[in-house]
Amino acid sequence: MLLHMHQISKSYGPVTANDQVSIELHQGDILAIVGENGAGKSTLMKILYGLEQPDNGTIYLNDRQVVFHRPSDAMAQGIGMVQQHFMLFGSMTVAENVVYRKETRKGLLMDHRRNQALVKELSQRYHLPVDPQAVVDDCPVGLQQRIEILKILYQDAHIIIFDEPSAVLTPLEVEDLLKTMEQLSRLGKSIILITHKLREVMAVAHRVVVMRDGRVISVSDTSETSLEKMSYEMVGRQIPTRHMTPPTVGTPLLEVTGLSLKGEPGTITLHDIHLQLRQGEIVGIAGVSGNGQSELIRCLTGLQAYDTGQVMLNGTDVTQASAGMIREAGLAHIPEDRYAWGSAPAATLAENALVGAEGRHPFSRSGILNLRQVNAHAAHLIQDYDVKAASLFQQMASLSGGNAQKLIVAREIARKTPVLIACEPTRGIDIGAMEYIHGQLIEKRDQGDGVLLVSSELSEIMDLCDRIYVMFEGRLNGEFIRGEVDEKTLGLYMLGGNRHAPQTALG
Numbered sequence: 001m002l003l004h005m006h007q008i009s010k011s012y013g014p015v016t017a018n019d020q021v022s023i024e025l026h027q028g029d030i031l032a033i034v035g036e037n038g039a040g041k042s043t044l045m046k047i048l049y050g051l052e053q054p055d056n057g058t059i060y061l062n063d064r065q066v067v068f069h070r071p072s073d074a075m076a077q078g079i080g081m082v083q084q085h086f087m088l089f090g091s092m093t094v095a096e097n098v099v100y101r102k103e104t105r106k107g108l109l110m111d112h113r114r115n116q117a118l119v120k121e122l123s124q125r126y127h128l129p130v131d132p133q134a135v136v137d138d139c140p141v142g143l144q145q146r147i148e149i150l151k152i153l154y155q156d157a158h159i160i161i162f163d164e165p166s167a168v169l170t171p172l173e174v175e176d177l178l179k180t181m182e183q184l185s186r187l188g189k190s191i192i193l194i195t196h197k198l199r200e201v202m203a204v205a206h207r208v209v210v211m212r213d214g215r216v217i218s219v220s221d222t223s224e225t226s227l228e229k230m231s232y233e234m235v236g237r238q239i240p241t242r243h244m245t246p247p248t249v250g251t252p253l254l255e256v257t258g259l260s261l262k263g264e265p266g267t268i269t270l271h272d273i274h275l276q277l278r279q280g281e282i283v284g285i286a287g288v289s290g291n292g293q294s295e296l297i298r299c300l301t302g303l304q305a306y307d308t309g310q311v312m313l314n315g316t317d318v319t320q321a322s323a324g325m326i327r328e329a330g331l332a333h334i335p336e337d338r339y340a341w342g343s344a345p346a347a348t349l350a351e352n353a354l355v356g357a358e359g360r361h362p363f364s365r366s367g368i369l370n371l372r373q374v375n376a377h378a379a380h381l382i383q384d385y386d387v388k389a390a391s392l393f394q395q396m397a398s399l400s401g402g403n404a405q406k407l408i409v410a411r412e413i414a415r416k417t418p419v420l421i422a423c424e425p426t427r428g429i430d431i432g433a434m435e436y437i438h439g440q441l442i443e444k445r446d447q448g449d450g451v452l453l454v455s456s457e458l459s460e461i462m463d464l465c466d467r468i469y470v471m472f473e474g475r476l477n478g479e480f481i482r483g484e485v486d487e488k489t490l491g492l493y494m495l496g497g498n499r500h501a502p503q504t505a506l507g
């Protein structure tokens with residue numbers, strides 16, 4: 001057996017993140033590990049990659065016991081990890097990035113011709129096409145991930161851990177990634193895939209480990225399990241199918257007229273955006289990420305000035321207003337990056353749950369915080385959204401990724417504003433929590449508020465939105481009513497409608 005993690009246990013204070021977890025990996029395996037947020041998947045991988053030490057348990061590689069004190073120990077034994085946040089030097093070339101780690105030690109980094117030839121050979125051997133001379137910052141996200149994979153292969157990894165690799169990819173890039181994994185497996189590499197996307201598990205993995213509460217619940221061949229069985233094992237209950245009642249729409253809550261933004265070099269330009277969100281509806285902005293959605297949301301939330309256009313929010317003109325003024329006028333915002341904008345990682349859960357409401361009744365009087373109310377509010381959100389946490393006073397950074405996301409979503413929905421802008425609200429979230437969050441968004445809509453949902457997950461857009469705008473290259477490229485459009489048509493518009501769509505998108 002190539003890898004055997006045997007009875008691994010790890011606790012953080014009162015939290016048992018891994019409880020006697022055992023997994024086995026053979027050469028050429030694609031092993032998926034799934035489980036709800038906080039189940040202990042990342043902890044197990046951090047232990048395998050030398051980022052954390054287990055309290056108990058043993059790792060065997062080729063039947064020999066190994067101990068990893070740091071990632072370089074794991075890498076030296078052929079274990080590599082493709083992290084969610086890429087570790088690349090943006091201003092350097094693809095070739096320099098791929099060879100950097102190994103060659104700086106030997107002083108060979110400056111031999112550009114040799115490096116390019118090496119990377120070319122490597123990319124051909126593994127069928128991972130790249131231009132060795134391209135600058136990383138000019139490469140789309142999917143290609144940057146491919147560079148990360150090549151970097152790991154260049155260091156002779158034979159076990160590759162993918163940590164939620166598709167979260168940042170477009171649908172076509174996901175297809176490429178799945179093919180890449182299959183190729184690597186055929187060429188004898190072994191893969192561990194951590195993901196919440198059960199369809200990808202079924203498409204690519206040979207075996208799947210389900211974890212819950214730090215323990216292994218089941219290990220199955222994917223040919224012998226199903227989406228329903230996996231999700232039941234993950235969350236311990238059946239996930240109901242949701243039926244939405246037709247919307248009862250009222251007056252406009254958010255009206256954007258003629259908004260244009262001439263971007264900095266390297267960013268998207270927004271062209272004459274017109275959109276409307278009314279009471280009682282969920283309106284989606286579908287699109288492949290990187291087509292101007294982030295820029296538009298930054299303009300609407302006061303984080304970015306624009307060149308022309310008017311924005312009305314709940315009857316107030318908030319054109320070019322500050323973020324604080326816009327929030328006051330009735331906007332809540334779940335940002336797409338939970339750490340950069342959504343939370344303060346070093347602050348406590350109670351503090352993070354309060355952000356934006358600190359000056360309000362009942363949390364504050366004459367500038368003094370009522371800590372009892374603040375803590376009760378946080379405890380309430382944590383319970384309602386099932387945030388897996390040990391204490392109100394632990395740091396936000398110590399929550400698992402999905403649980404941090406749940407707390408941000410909870411905080412913004414709890415503000416009960418007339419308008420909520422929700423950007424990728426369920427990224428990194430398990431299916432049980434996703435179902436709950438979708439329910440909360442629908443409830444908000446049914447109460448007569450408006451939700452603007454920005455999502456690169458087509459299924460999320462199709463399931464939730466009463467109306468859908470498609471964004472492509474900085475323009476709103478189409479508008480559809482629920483039920484009058486299918487995924488294929490939306491997908492086509494996401495690639496530029498019938499103007500630019502490549503043939504592959506049609507099939």
Ligand SMILES: Nc1ncnc2c1ncn2[C@@H]1O[C@H](COP(=O)(O)OP(=O)(O)OP(=O)(O)O)[C@@H](O)[C@H]1O
Binds near residue numbers: 017040398402
């Ligand atoms: N450094 C830490 N300090 C305290 N608790 C931690 C720390 N790291 C992880 N935990 C806790 O350990 C548990 C397992 O977390 P882990 O990140 O392994 O879950 P996960 O399955 O990867 O979740 P997700 O799907 O949300 O990424 C969680 O309850 C988490 O809060």
